[in-house]
Amino acid sequence: MGKQLKFWFLVTLTTLTVLAGSILQTGEPLMAGQAPAIAIANQLYSQYPDIPRATTANTTLLSRFIDYHLDAQARPAQYHLDWELSMADYLNASYSSKAEQPALNSRDQQAMQSLSRQQRHDLVRSLEQHFTQ
Numbered sequence: 001m002g003k004q005l006k007f008w009f010l011v012t013l014t015t016l017t018v019l020a021g022s023i024l025q026t027g028e029p030l031m032a033g034q035a036p037a038i039a040i041a042n043q044l045y046s047q048y049p050d051i052p053r054a055t056t057a058n059t060t061l062l063s064r065f066i067d068y069h070l071d072a073q074a075r076p077a078q079y080h081l082d083w084e085l086s087m088a089d090y091l092n093a094s095y096s097s098k099a100e101q102p103a104l105n106s107r108d109q110q111a112m113q114s115l116s117r118q119q120r121h122d123l124v125r126s127l128e129q130h131f132t133q
Contacts, residue, residue: 037062037067037070038060041061041062041065042060043130044130051119054108054111061111065086066127069127080124083128087112090104090113091109
């Protein structure tokens with residue numbers, strides 16, 4: 001019984017160490033799933049009703065923007081500058097060559113460009129705050 005107890009203690013300790021290391025490295029636990037982009041987008045639409053929805057196939061402009069940022073560009077969600085870079089992609093003012101960018105929906109780009117500078121700034125700030133909570 002003593003050897004089994006030692007074994008399970010070491011397994012548990014190793015697992016906790018690995019999880020703690022992942023939290024310290026990324027700032028988020030490995031198993032912490034992020035809310036789907038559509039749920040986050042709906043919260044933002046309630047906060048900013050003037051932002052166009054541009055609904056396509058059960059997605060909205062903001063849910064596609066969040067997916068683009070997190071999945072297509074694989075940028076961290078908690079940093080303001082990274083959200084600004086994704087916004088620059090949407091505004092067609094990219095900091096990198098066009099060959100490196102995935103294609104964006106032109107309707108989405110036009111909808112994002114229709115927002116005022118202050119609306120875009122508020123949106124980026126809200127996204128950053130949402131993901132750093």
